Amino acid sequence: MCDQTVGPSNAPRDAFLPWHQPSVCDLDSSRQFQNEHLQAKRARVENIIQGMSTMPNPPIMSGALGGSNQLRAQDVKVNCRENKRKQKLPQQQNLQDAALARSGKSSIHADECFQLKKQLHVLQHQLKQIQERFLQPEKTMDLVRGNIGQSLDSDNPTFVSDQGKDNLWRRTPQTQESESSDKEAEMVDFHAMTSEERILSDILKHELIQVVTQAVDSVMRKVLTKSPSLQTQVPTAAPGTQSCTGIELARAGQSGSHNWLPKVSSHKTSIEKPPDFSTCPLHSKIERKPCQGPLMNCPLATSTDVQGSGILSQMLLCGQNGHWNSSPPESLDTPIQPIKLKSSVMRHHRHSKPYKPAEMEHLASLPVPNAEFTETHSLLDTETLTPGHLKKAKLMFFFSRYPASSLLKAYFLDVQFTRCITSQLIKWFSNFREFYYIQMEKFARQAILEGITNPSDLIVTRNSELFRILNIHYNKGNDFEVPDGFLDVASLTLQEFFSAVMAGKDMDPSWKKPIYKIISKLDREIPDAFKSSSCPRELISS
DNA sequence: CTAAATCCTG
DNA sequence: CAGGATTTAG
Numbered sequence: 001m002c003d004q005t006v007g008p009s010n011a012p013r014d015a016f017l018p019w020h021q022p023s024v025c026d027l028d029s030s031r032q033f034q035n036e037h038l039q040a041k042r043a044r045v046e047n048i049i050q051g052m053s054t055m056p057n058p059p060i061m062s063g064a065l066g067g068s069n070q071l072r073a074q075d076v077k078v079n080c081r082e083n084k085r086k087q088k089l090p091q092q093q094n095l096q097d098a099a100l101a102r103s104g105k106s107s108i109h110a111d112e113c114f115q116l117k118k119q120l121h122v123l124q125h126q127l128k129q130i131q132e133r134f135l136q137p138e139k140t141m142d143l144v145r146g147n148i149g150q151s152l153d154s155d156n157p158t159f160v161s162d163q164g165k166d167n168l169w170r171r172t173p174q175t176q177e178s179e180s181s182d183k184e185a186e187m188v189d190f191h192a193m194t195s196e197e198r199i200l201s202d203i204l205k206h207e208l209i210q211v212v213t214q215a216v217d218s219v220m221r222k223v224l225t226k227s228p229s230l231q232t233q234v235p236t237a238a239p240g241t242q243s244c245t246g247i248e249l250a251r252a253g254q255s256g257s258h259n260w261l262p263k264v265s266s267h268k269t270s271i272e273k274p275p276d277f278s279t280c281p282l283h284s285k286i287e288r289k290p291c292q293g294p295l296m297n298c299p300l301a302t303s304t305d306v307q308g309s310g311i312l313s314q315m316l317l318c319g320q321n322g323h324w325n326s327s328p329p330e331s332l333d334t335p336i337q338p339i340k341l342k343s344s345v346m347r348h349h350r351h352s353k354p355y356k357p358a359e360m361e362h363l364a365s366l367p368v369p370n371a372e373f374t375e376t377h378s379l380l381d382t383e384t385l386t387p388g389h390l391k392k393a394k395l396m397f398f399f400s401r402y403p404a405s406s407l408l409k410a411y412f413l414d415v416q417f418t419r420c421i422t423s424q425l426i427k428w429f430s431n432f433r434e435f436y437y438i439q440m441e442k443f444a445r446q447a448i449l450e451g452i453t454n455p456s457d458l459i460v461t462r463n464s465e466l467f468r469i470l471n472i473h474y475n476k477g478n479d480f481e482v483p484d485g486f487l488d489v490a491s492l493t494l495q496e497f498f499s500a501v502m503a504g505k506d507m508d509p510s511w512k513k514p515i516y517k518i519i520s521k522l523d524r525e526i527p528d529a530f531k532s533s534s535c536p537r538e539l540i541s542s
Numbered sequence: 543c544t545a546a547a548t549c550c551t552g
Numbered sequence: 553c554a555g556g557a558t559t560t561a562g
């Protein structure tokens with residue numbers, strides 16, 4: 001009865017199964033698999049070239065590569081976009097790209113970009129001319145089509161070092177695995193060529209390399225002159241040698257893998273015990289397994305330890321602050337956000353008529369006399385949430401991850417609960433959870449990469465880096481003693497993420513939901529002390 | 543339909 | 553962290 005043919009909903013799930021292991025049983029499909037990779041690779045090359053030309057022009061090699069490949073490349077992009085909500089995995093690959101893009105913006109100014117663009121266009125023209133010079137006979141077109149793609153990809157030892165190549169080109173583990181077989185297939189074609197054809201392809205390759213190298217060098221030069229601090233690290237972008245980018249990428253990955261736990265080194269006070277590796281089970285046997293994954297597979301690896309690494313890693317660092325990196329920009333001194341303190345005027349209004357959002361805005365922007373300020377501060381009922389409330393909410397998160405709105409009302413007695421306020425509070429906790437789960441997933445994945453196999457090895461202690469990050473987020477001043485219960489919840493969450501990813505469940509778009517359910521049942525009673533005080537000062541002392 | 547959750551973005 | 557978009561439970 002439970003036949004696979006019945007349920008259409010089974011179909012996608014079954015597709016996950018042959019994850020890493022290439023199945024030997026089906027020759028046809030594996031052959032097609034290779035073809036697809038080949039195409040994908042060409043599309044990738046095109047993407048890169050297009051990216052360099054910052055897209056005002058149609059791709060340089062359009063003539064040689066044929067339209068179908070372009071479509072392919074675009075399809076990839078479109079699909080990424082479409083799957084944005086459905087798939088988590090492909091996104092993470094894009095994070096690297098995004099980081100690069102953003103970092104570029106930060107270090108190179110608009111006019112320089114324009115200059116570079118122009119330069120690139122010139123180079124593109126040169127390339128095109130070269131191509132045209134050699135591509136006149138129609139019948140050589142096909143030949144070249146085959147070779148340009150592969151020369152950039154795997155066939156060309158002088159383009160990038162092997163080390164760098166991996167990091168530059170490889171996207172998914174699957175891609176890498178099929179690489180050797182791809183190469184073999186291509187080599188056969190290569191040897192089948194006549195000497196003339198081979199020379200032709202060699203020339204083309206050479207020209208292509210030159211152009212790309214020039215472009216890279218010029219970019220590097222611009223970057224180097226822009227950031228003098230980097231000049232010592234990368235003395236001269238050795239012209240003619242292959243993009244140091246690859247090497248730098250590799251280095252960044254390596255140095256990062258030594259300590260995958262971000263150390264905030266530049267902060268004066270922090271809580272930081274020198275990340276205590278002995279007491280933190282998360283670090284156990286890490287040492288230095290050459291970070292087998294490409295950069296994107298060890299997101300933590302790049303988030304610190306910049307010193308030795310080069311420009312690219314620096315750029316990556318600049319770019320990635322927004323999302324999963326919480327530590328460096330966070331100051332330990334609680335930053336006081338600009339919030340609108342309302343005057344007592346508002347309170348008078350409140351009883352007369354229900355305030356409308358517009359009215360609130362208006363009143364909130366009115367100048368507030370000092371006396372009013374202090375009065376409001378001490379008395380009951382605020383229609384705006386203060387930083388004090390935020391701090392309190394964060395501390396409450398240690399006890400309850402999923403507080404119902406009724407519970408919130410019970411604990412924020414000094415707040416007038418409008419719809420707006422309620423949803424803001426709800427939103428806060430939603431944000432808290434988001435941060436929390438992101439950290440959990442991050443550390444869980446890292447643990448997997450480090451070779452940990454037993455979920456019970458993952459226990460969050462007050463010494464572990466994960467705790468430090470959470471504590472700095474929810475308990476910035478470290479002036480509240482985090483309940484042990486929270487550590488248990490955190491450990492469990494981490495383990496759940498770990499096992500789920502381990503089991504490959506993260507392929508499922510909604511794989512986190514079961515985890516959310518589990519965690520949502522672990523809410524504890526929030527101490528009554530939170531009810532009384534609007535500001536958690538009393539809590540801090542007690 | 544609303545409320546709330548999550549995801550994404552800035 | 554806030555806003556917008558999207559999804560989902562009730």
